[in-house]
Amino acid sequence: MSKALHRLSQCFLPDNSDARRRSREIDAMLKRDRLIPPVVIFLAGSRKGGKTTFLKQMRLINGAEYNHKEVLEFREAIYDDIIQGMRVLVQERNKLGIPLQNSANEKHEMLFNSCDWHMNLEPYTFQPYVEAVNSLWKDSGIQEAHRRRTDFEFCESVKYFCDNIHRIGQLNYLPYNQDILYAHSFGQYFVLRDTPFAIAESSWRLILRKTFFGIDFNTPFFYIIGCSDYDRTGFEDNRLVDSLNYFECLCRNGRLRNCPFILFFNKMDLLAEKIHTTDIRKNFPEFQGDPHRLEDVQEFLVQSFQKRKGDDSRQIFYHMTTAVDTENFQKVFKSVKDDIMLSICKYFSLL
Numbered sequence: 001m002s003k004a005l006h007r008l009s010q011c012f013l014p015d016n017s018d019a020r021r022r023s024r025e026i027d028a029m030l031k032r033d034r035l036i037p038p039v040v041i042f043l044a045g046s047r048k049g050g051k052t053t054f055l056k057q058m059r060l061i062n063g064a065e066y067n068h069k070e071v072l073e074f075r076e077a078i079y080d081d082i083i084q085g086m087r088v089l090v091q092e093r094n095k096l097g098i099p100l101q102n103s104a105n106e107k108h109e110m111l112f113n114s115c116d117w118h119m120n121l122e123p124y125t126f127q128p129y130v131e132a133v134n135s136l137w138k139d140s141g142i143q144e145a146h147r148r149r150t151d152f153e154f155c156e157s158v159k160y161f162c163d164n165i166h167r168i169g170q171l172n173y174l175p176y177n178q179d180i181l182y183a184h185s186f187g188q189y190f191v192l193r194d195t196p197f198a199i200a201e202s203s204w205r206l207i208l209r210k211t212f213f214g215i216d217f218n219t220p221f222f223y224i225i226g227c228s229d230y231d232r233t234g235f236e237d238n239r240l241v242d243s244l245n246y247f248e249c250l251c252r253n254g255r256l257r258n259c260p261f262i263l264f265f266n267k268m269d270l271l272a273e274k275i276h277t278t279d280i281r282k283n284f285p286e287f288q289g290d291p292h293r294l295e296d297v298q299e300f301l302v303q304s305f306q307k308r309k310g311d312d313s314r315q316i317f318y319h320m321t322t323a324v325d326t327e328n329f330q331k332v333f334k335s336v337k338d339d340i341m342l343s344i345c346k347y348f349s350l351l
C-alpha cells in the first residue's frame, strides 16, 4: 500500500471503531520510530511565477521564522535585487532613448554602470547606492523605463524595494518578513526546496522539483502560474504560453496520471493593475469578454488551463493568490487543505 493511501485511508474509518483506535496506535508507534516518511506533494510552475515565494509563505504560516543568519542573507539578496534592478532600468532608459528629467542624475547612473559585482553587500557598502536609488527612482526618465519593463527582463519586486529605500537604506536595516517575501535573488541559491506542513495530523512535505521520481499515485500536485505575465515576451517566449504548455506536458505525463492538480493563479495584485494598462487580447486574441474586468480575465485563464488538462476525469482545483500577501495566502491555504481532503474522498469514491 502506498504511503499516501495508507495514511489517508485512516481518515475514513468510523470514528470510534476498534480499527481506528488500533490504527492510531500503530500510527503513533510508527511515527515514534520515524517509519512513516511524510506524504510528498510536488510543486512546479512557470518561470518567475512565485514558486519560491510560495515556499517562503508556507514556512512562515507554519510558524518557522527565519533565523538571524538567514535574515542577513536575505538582506544581501535585497541589496542585490535593488542594484541589479536599477542597473537594468538605467541601461534600458539609455537604449530606449528616454531622456533623464534631472541631468544631475547622470552621476548616479554611472554608479550603476560601473558597479563591482564581487563586493560584499552589507549596510556599509550599500550606502553609496541609497542616495542614487532615491534620486533616480524619482526621475521621470527612470519611471518611464520602468513603465515599459514588459519589454525586458525585470524583477517586479524592485518597485517595492525602491519605494521603501529610505527604510532599507538605514545602517541598522534588517528585513521584515514582507521584505523577505519580495526578495528574488535569494531564491536562486538558498535551499528552500522542502517545506513540511500538517493536514489532519499527518505530516506532509512540499517539494520543489523538476523530476518526479518517488511520486505517489494519487498525491496532489501544486502548479503555480504567474498570471500577470500574460504580456511577458521581450527576448523570451510568452511566459503564460510557456506555463500552459508545461501544464499540458505534466498532464500527459503517465507518472502523474492520477494526481489531482491544484492550480494557483498567482500575482493577482499585479494582474489587477495590469489589466488596466495592457489589453490581454494583444497576446491572446481568442479572449472574449471585457479585458479590463478582473473576473473576465480570471475566467479566461481558468478555462485556458482547463482546456489543456486532456483527460476529462482529472481533478483540477484552483485558487487566485497573491503569494506576497500573507493574509491572502493563509486563507487560500485553508481551502487547499480542503481540496486535498476532497480529492482523496473522490479517489476513494466516497463522494
Ligand SMILES: Nc1nc2c(ncn2[C@@H]2O[C@H](COP(=O)(O)OP(=O)(O)OP(=O)(O)O)[C@@H](O)[C@H]2O)c(=O)[nH]1
Residues within 6 Å of the ligand: 045, 046, 047, 048, 049, 050, 051, 052, 053, 054, 155, 156, 157, 181, 182, 183, 184, 187, 266, 267, 268, 269, 270, 321, 322, 323, 324, 325
Ligand atoms: N507583487 C507580487 N509579487 C510576487 C508574487 N509572487 C511572487 N512575487 C515576486 O515575483 C518574483 C519572482 O517570484 P519567485 O517566487 O522567485 O518565483 P519563482 O517561480 O521561484 O522564480 P524562478 O525560480 O526564477 O523561476 C519575486 O520577486 C517575488 O517576490 C505576487 O503574488 N505578487
Ligand SMILES: [Mg+2]
Residues within 6 Å of the ligand: 051, 052, 053, 187, 188
Ligand atoms: Mg525560485
